[in-house]
Amino acid sequence: MSRRAAAPTEPAPPxxxxxxxxxxxxxxxxLQRLGxxxxxxxxxxxxxxxxxxxxxxxxxxxxxxxxxxxxxVVLSCExxxxxxxQLVAVVQADDGVRLTLRFFTFYPTHRQRLAVGARxxxxxxxxxxxxxxxxxxxxxxxxDAALPTGLTPVYPTTAGLPQAYLRAAIQRALARLAWDETVxxxxxxxxxxxxxxxxxxxxxxxxxxxxxxxxxxxxxxxxTHPAWRRLAAEELLAQQLAQWQARQQRAAxxxxxxxxxxxxxPARLQAVLPFALTGAQRRVVxxxxxxxxxxxxxxxxxxxxxxxxxxxxAALAAAVAIDAGWQCALMAPTEILAEQxxxxxxxxxxxxxxxxxxxxxxxxxxxxxxxxQAMLQAIAQGQAALVVGTHAVIQQQVVFQRLGLAIVxxxxxxGVEQRLALRGKAGADAPGLEPHxxxxxxxxxxxxxxxxxxxxxxxxxxxxxxxxxxPVVTKLLADTRRAQVIERIRAQVAQGRQVYWxxxxxxxxxxxxxxxATATHAELAAALxxxxxxxxxxxxxGLLHARLPTADxxxxxxAFARGELAVLVATTxxxxxxxxxxxxxxxxxHAERFGLSQLHQLRGRVGRGSLxxxxxxxxxxxQAGRLGEAARERLxxxxxxxxxxxxxxxxxxxxxxxxFLGSRQSGLPMLRFADLQRxxxxxxxxxxxxxxxxxxxxxxxxxxxxxxxxxxxxYLKA
Numbered sequence: 001m002s003r004r005a006a007a008p009t010e011p012a013p014p015x016x017x018x019x020x021x022x023x024x025x026x027x028x029x030x031l032q033r034l035g036x037x038x039x040x041x042x043x044x045x046x047x048x049x050x051x052x053x054x055x056x057x058x059x060x061x062x063x064x065x066x067x068x069x070x071x072x073v074v075l076s077c078e079x080x081x082x083x084x085x086q087l088v089a090v091v092q093a094d095d096g097v098r099l100t101l102r103f104f105t106f107y108p109t110h111r112q113r114l115a116v117g118a119r120x121x122x123x124x125x126x127x128x129x130x131x132x133x134x135x136x137x138x139x140x141x142x143x144d145a146a147l148p149t150g151l152t153p154v155y156p157t158t159a160g161l162p163q164a165y166l167r168a169a170i171q172r173a174l175a176r177l178a179w180d181e182t183v184x185x186x187x188x189x190x191x192x193x194x195x196x197x198x199x200x201x202x203x204x205x206x207x208x209x210x211x212x213x214x215x216x217x218x219x220x221x222x223x224t225h226p227a228w229r230r231l232a233a234e235e236l237l238a239q240q241l242a243q244w245q246a247r248q249q250r251a252a253x254x255x256x257x258x259x260x261x262x263x264x265x266p267a268r269l270q271a272v273l274p275f276a277l278t279g280a281q282r283r284v285v286x287x288x289x290x291x292x293x294x295x296x297x298x299x300x301x302x303x304x305x306x307x308x309x310x311x312x313x314a315a316l317a318a319a320v321a322i323d324a325g326w327q328c329a330l331m332a333p334t335e336i337l338a339e340q341x342x343x344x345x346x347x348x349x350x351x352x353x354x355x356x357x358x359x360x361x362x363x364x365x366x367x368x369x370x371x372x373q374a375m376l377q378a379i380a381q382g383q384a385a386l387v388v389g390t391h392a393v394i395q396q397q398v399v400f401q402r403l404g405l406a407i408v409x410x411x412x413x414x415g416v417e418q419r420l421a422l423r424g425k426a427g428a429d430a431p432g433l434e435p436h437x438x439x440x441x442x443x444x445x446x447x448x449x450x451x452x453x454x455x456x457x458x459x460x461x462x463x464x465x466x467x468x469x470x471p472v473v474t475k476l477l478a479d480t481r482r483a484q485v486i487e488r489i490r491a492q493v494a495q496g497r498q499v500y501w502x503x504x505x506x507x508x509x510x511x512x513x514x515x516x517a518t519a520t521h522a523e524l525a526a527a528l529x530x531x532x533x534x535x536x537x538x539x540x541x542g543l544l545h546a547r548l549p550t551a552d553x554x555x556x557x558x559a560f561a562r563g564e565l566a567v568l569v570a571t572t573x574x575x576x577x578x579x580x581x582x583x584x585x586x587x588x589x590h591a592e593r594f595g596l597s598q599l600h601q602l603r604g605r606v607g608r609g610s611l612x613x614x615x616x617x618x619x620x621x622x623q624a625g626r627l628g629e630a631a632r633e634r635l636x637x638x639x640x641x642x643x644x645x646x647x648x649x650x651x652x653x654x655x656x657x658x659x660f661l662g663s664r665q666s667g668l669p670m671l672r673f674a675d676l677q678r679x680x681x682x683x684x685x686x687x688x689x690x691x692x693x694x695x696x697x698x699x700x701x702x703x704x705x706x707x708x709x710x711x712x713x714x715y716l717k718a
Contacts, residue, residue: 026160027162027165029160030158030159030160031166033158034156034157039174040173040177040707042169042170042174043170043173043174043179043205044205044672045166045170046208046209046231046673047154047155047208048156049154050151050152050153050154050220051067051123051152051154052067052152052213053069054148054149054213056121056147057070058094058097059093059095060097063126064127065125067123067124067126068124069122070121070123071120071143072092072093072094072099072119073092073119074089074090074091074115074120075090075091075116076090077090086102087106087110087114088102097133098133099122099132099135100133100135101114101122101134101138102134103136104137105137110140120143121141121142122139123141124136124137124138124139149213150210150212151212151213153209153210153211155170171209171210174210179202179707181201182701182703183201183234184693184696184700187237190685191229191230191682192681192685193226193229193681198226199226201230204226204227204228204230207227208220208225208227208228223673223675223678229679229682231673232675233674233679233686234704235674235708236682236683236685236686237686237689237690237693237704238704238705238707238709239686239708240686240687240689241701241704241705243690244690244691245694245701245705248694250296252296253296253434254295255298255404256324256326256404256433256436257292257293257294257295258293258321258324258436259293259320260289260319260323260324264319265322265352266289266316269315269316269319269348269349269352272351273312273348275466277312278462278464278466278467279464280462280463280464281309281313281462283460284302284313284460284461285313287458288313288316288438289317291436292405297436297437298436298437299437300437300439300458300459300460301440301441301445301457301460302314302438302439302440302441302462303440303441303443303444303445303461303462304461304462305444305463305643305644306442306600306601306603306604306644307465307469307604307608308462308463308464308465308466309462310409310440310442310462311341312344313462314407314409314438314440315344315349318349318386318407320405321404322349322358324404325402326405327379327400327404328385328403328405329386329388329389329393329403329407329425329435330386330387330388330407330408330409331390331393331394331408331409332388332389332390332409332410333390333410334390335550338362338388339554342360342388345360345388346360353385358383358384358385360387361378361379361388361389362388362389363375363379363388363392363393364392364550365390367392376399379400380401381401382400382401382402399425402426403426404435405435405437405438406436407437407439408437408438408439410440410442442604443600443601443648444461444645449652449676469607471607472586472603472604472606472607472613472614472642473613473615474603474615474639475614475615475616476617476619476635476638477616477618477619478620478621479618481618485618488616489528489567490527490531493528493531493566496534496582498567498568498580498582499568499583499584500568500570500583500605500606501520501567501570501587501589502570502571502588502602503517503570503571503589504589504593504594517569518543525541528541539566539567540565541567542556542559542560542565542567542569543568543569544569556568560580561580563582580608581608581611582611584606584607584613584614585606585613585616586602586603586613587616588617589618591617591618591619592619592620592628594634595634596633596637596638596650596654597647597648599617599638600644600647602615617638630654633650633654634654637651652677653677
């Protein structure tokens with residue numbers, strides 16, 4: 001029967017020796033690729049999951065779906081070619097029950113180890129059916145090796161780094177590691193949940209790497225065990241300490257004091273706007289004005305749902321800077337969005353700036369050389385009071401005279417280095433000063449994410465939509481009802497309304513089998529041939545995608561905005577910034593392929609006027625007639641709510657913080673051990689204790705931050 005002793009199930013290298021399947025040099029290179037270059041990094045490289053190899057499972061007691069270790073004798077082993085080539089072996093377990101092993105990728109060594117009559121030990125997921133028990137691609141283990149006494153960790157790894165080598169390296173690192181406690185005992189005494197406070201950091205790490213057999217395996221896998229909670233608390237505290245420190249360092253920096261006169265540009269701008277500000281807009285404008293009037297840099301995130309009026313808030317902030325004699329730069333991620341901002345800002349500000357001899361400049365990478373040179377000269381001389389553009393704004397040849405305010409729209413699409421580059425352009429007339437920074441996002445940030453990834457930023461929220469915005473009705477339809485949707489479009493355009501049809505790809509893809517924008521454009525043009533709009537004109541269908549030349553994109557968007565195109569077939573280049581109040585229907589093709597926030601942004605392109613609007617999400621059920629779980633959750637959320645904050649909360653739950661934030665890189669590395677929803681109580685605990693530690697235990701605070709974040713602290717500058 002089974003022998004029990006403390007020994008690994010795979011041969012592990014002795015200290016300093018190469019691994020069994022890879023030379024030491026190859027394994028060392030693999031460790032470096034994973035960033036596992038010292039004992040601390042190895043100790044914090046925690047298992048993905050655990051295998052229970054401490055006992056052999058009798059098949060008579062097993063359940064379908066169990067991971068089990070089974071021993072027995074090989075009765076048969078052969079290569080089958082139908083329905084596909086595979087190695088199939090039948091093993092009779094020690095309790096007399098038979099088990100079929102299937103390998104779709106196999107080598108000669110598999111057949112040698114599975115020779116008829118050989119004794120084998122296999123580990124894998126049991127599948128039960130009418131033909132009996134089976135395992136697909138189980139691990140073959142030495143049948144005469146002693147069984148381990150605890151759960152076996154399975155680590156994230158890479159090519160050239162076997163699990164056995166990685167386990168041995170981590171065990172050696174744990175034996176050498178001697179971390180002291182950097183969390184004050186008073187803070188540990190207040191750790192939520194109670195159980196985590198009883199663990200030292202060393203104890204928590206050792207249990208997670210070497211769990212005893214009686215530990216609750218589900219708690220380990222789901223990261224709710226007190227040892228996991230202790231690590232999550234340490235990580236969150238380090239993050240809050242770093243963000244508190246960043247706030248203090250930013251408060252010590254100098255920025256221009258920007259105050260507008262009572263009857264200055266902001267007041268004149270409000271007087272000529274064709275609408276009144278909402279209460280939320282007035283509140284946020286006052287917050288920003290108060291920040292700009294201080295002598296240290298503003299670092300504020302302006303978030304608001306689709307259509308909440310962030311652009312006019314940005315215009316009023318720019319007006320404050322310009323009235324104080326400084327320049328403002330507004331950077332947007334796409335040319336379409338930048339041009340949308342440019343059009344609004346020129347319309348609002350240019351008439352007020354012209355009498356002052358100032359202007360609004362426009363910068364993109366696709367500008368004609370002469371026009372670009374003229375813009376660069378106006379910026380350098382300070383004649384351009386406001387500069388609007390794409391990434392071109394931060395190129396080296398762009399030199400401001402005195403930049404007082406930088407505004408970054410859709411900030412999650414820009415990386416840390418890009419935002420730092422914009423903030424580094426204060427200009428020759430502003431030595432030693434840093435411009436104020438206003439970041440804007442149409443994707444609301446859930447509370448727990450704001451407390452962590454944006455903990456060093458002041459957050460303003462536009463939680464009120466302007467009057468007159470019509471709720472958008474959202475319909476979810478299978479693509480088998482495509483013809484009905486096209487009939488709906490015919491009815492809409494005949495009434496003089498306009499329609500967006502959004503496609504996920506530009507060219508046909510055999511891998512994804514998605515309709516291309518060009519094919520859909522041809523289909524809709526044919527289906528609407530002969531249809532007249534409300535003015536008796538033949539209906540025109542436009543096509544817009546990222547590969548069109550810039551001039552053609554502008555022409556298509558301008559024609560749609562003027563109402564000359566009734567239908568616009570587009571890729572997601574129209575996701576943000578496009579404002580056509582007469583557009584009342586949005587059709588999103590293959591909606592299951594889009595992210596939740598992206599779908600919400602697309603829906604926000606319609607319902608921008610007083611007309612009733614609808615968004616149709618066409619989905620393809622797939623070959624099995626079923627959607628994936630994540631796709632189902634996304635589409636269900638779109639139908640159930642229009643609230644951008646609820647959408648953001650669900651999106652965070654589906655995707656996790658790293659994907660949710662995109663390329664912002666959060667100003668901090670993403671959390672490795674804590675979970676924003678599961679550990680919300682630990683976030684609040686860390687927020688309370690971070691300022692206390694800097695005030696009463698600064699040495700411990702500094703060591704704690706260095707231990708957990710190290711060189712990644714540079715990201716806080718953004």
